[in-house]
Amino acid sequence: MQQHELRDLTRLSLNQATIDQWDARAAIEGCQRAGIPWIGLWRDKVARTGLSETARLVRETGIQVSSLCRGGWFPAATATERQTRIDDNKRAIEEAAELQTKVLVLVCGPAPDRDIQAAREMVEDALTQILPFAHQHGISLGIEPLHPMYAADRSVITSLAEANQIVEKFNDAHLGVVIDTFHVWWDVSVYEQIARASGHILGFHISDWLVPLPDVLLGRGMMGDGVIELRKLRQAVDAAGYQGPIEVEIFNRAIWNLPGDDVLDIMKRRYLEHV
Amino acid sequence: MQQHELRDLTRLSLNQATIDQWDARAAIEGCQRAGIPWIGLWRDKVARTGLSETARLVRETGIQVSSLCRGGWFPAATATERQTRIDDNKRAIEEAAELQTKVLVLVCGPAPDRDIQAAREMVEDALTQILPFAHQHGISLGIEPLHPMYAADRSVITSLAEANQIVEKFNDAHLGVVIDTFHVWWDVSVYEQIARASGHILGFHISDWLVPLPDVLLGRGMMGDGVIELRKLRQAVDAAGYQGPIEVEIFNRAIWNLPGDDVLDIMKRRYLEHV
Structure with missing residues (x-):
């Protein structure tokens, strides 16, 4: 496959996890300064700024919200606790609607015990x-399969194949997948599964896999610093018909220690060079 | 599926990685003291004792060698380096034959660059x-798919499906798979893939997945300390027709700091309780 570069920043989105020190206000203003047209918001950071204030900032700046992170975390030991999780997801859907995004990202959660099948x-x-x-509020739910190293503590949905299968089973226009390069790059069937996801891709997240991996949770890399074939994967996602925002989502303590504006500068350059 | 316990230690094997401080002699003698009938040897530890001396100890003690770890590590940047790896694998096959095991475990290695498909x-x-x-020496090669978190630095073969596919493609009586619970437990299709491996399962390795994972490389757990459904997986492997040795392979610094004989005691008890 020929490699086509991205020529501008029109699809670039800052996922707030990349600059942990910024609340929603700081991140929206940072994107505005940097000319980044999209932002992926996190609920805790929105809460720090305030939901209605964040919604106002979004309207006034014109920065578009690519997604809200995150719903999910469904499995629990008791029916009562599972209902609590469902109620929380409904609040997340309402928040997503108020923030004028179309997508709530679902990190589905771990099993409460050893029975991973029951949790699924x-x-x-x-x-x-x-x-x-979600239908009532015009929000789509994006199942994000997580890397299998998070199967025990973050998500029992561990591959794009599995997420695709659930989406196909539900066959609901408001349910799709979010594809994150860090989580799926290792999979021998990843290109086949990206093609299979055509028509229900709700988001595309990027970061890189560093060698050696510095940390299970906080060891993701800036694009270009690792081994993931980011451009090849992005082109496959494009070829599957996805033309939406591309969120940079990097959990990395070293990057969190940099000034946010510097991170945005690096991110923009690396995006054009490597994605 | 009903849960059937293992009633004796006839299938139990110590994989030497579990007691890192012991060379081959110490491990063979330790197994003899503990009444453990099988051992999985590592080439570096065999070298410390000496190949022919280790072979002699195996003959004299009657401890059977379930496998030799490890061959593989095939992908490399140049044809010369790839040939060096192949030559080393031939030496490993000769060593396996001298140690009177039937199985050489293959950890296939990482890509030399970003192109994981070329490495495969x-x-x-x-x-x-x-x-x-391998045919000439009566040795079978067991492809061990590794957990996807090792895709960048240890093995481009990251799932049992992928290993099964290679084995089916070669359709060679001397090529099969080694199934390790730590590497495959997260996979939604693991039971399907174990059944598919029927007839070419060359080994079964056990350890547990601790939550949270203490370390990417040295964070495996003793059986029962984590979340893996070990008995369910073992019964699936049994149901697929495998009746061979079950190797305990735990890379864990805390366990390495215990006296080896204590580790064997714990291992025997946990094996009967959880596997």
Whole structure:
């Protein structure tokens, strides 16, 4: 496949996880200064700025919200606790609507015990319950399969194949997948699964895989610093029909220690060079 | 599926990685003291004792060698370096034969650059070259798919599906898979893939997945200390027709700091309780 560069920043989005020290206000203003047209917001950082104030800033600056992170975390040991999670997801859907994004990202959560299969069924049960609510609010739910190293503590959905299968089973226009290069790059069937996701790709997240991996949770790399074939994957996602925002989502303590504006500068350059 | 316990230690094997401080002699003698009938040897530890001396100890003690770790590490940047790796794998096959084991475990290695697909092709090329040599020496090659978190630095073969596909493609009686619970437990298709491996399972390795994971490389847990459904997986492997040795392979610094005989005691008890 021929390599085509991205020529401008029109699809670039800052996922707030990349600059942890900024609340929603600081991140929106940072994107405005840097000419980054999209932002992926996190609920905790929105709460620090205030939901309605964040919504106002979004309207006034014209920065578009590519997604809200995150819903999910569905499996739990008791029916009561599972209902609490569902209620929280409904609040997340309302927040997404107020922030004028179309997508709530779902990190589906770990099993409460050793039974990973039962936990996967709890995920599907919860989706059944929240999808009508998502419809009412015009929000799409994006299942983000996480890297298998997070299977025990963050997500029982560990591959794009698995996420695609759930989406196909529900066959609901408001349910799709979010593809993150860090989570799926290792998969021998990743290109096949990206093609299979055509029509239900709700987001594309990028970062890089450093060698050696500095940390399980906070060891993601800036684009170009690792081994992921970012351009090849981005072109496959494009070829599957996705033309939406591309979120840079990097959990990395060293990057968090840099001034946010510097991170945005590096991010823009690396995006054009490597994605 | 009903849960059937293992009633004795006849299938138990100590993989030497579990007690890093012991060379081959110490490990063989430790297994003899503890009544553990099998051992999985590592080439570096065999070298410390000496190959022919280790072979002699194996003959004299009657401890059986379940496998030799490890061959593989095939992809490399140049044809010369790839040939060096192939030559080293041939030496490993000769060593396996001298140690009277039937199985050489293959950890296939990382890509030399960002092109993981090309590296996968190098693995297949190397298998084509070493399989005739394995035949001559009566050794079977067991592809061990590694957890995807090792895709960048240890193995481009990251799932049992992928290993099964290679084995089916070669359709060679001396090529199979080694299934390690730590590497495959997260996979939604693991039971399907274990059944698919029926007839070419050459080994079964066990350890547990601790939460949170203490370390990417040295964070494996003793059986029962983590979240892996070990008995369910073992029964699936049994149901697929595998009745061979079960190797305990735990890379964990805290366990390495315990006296080896204590580790064997714990290992035996946990094996009967959890596997």
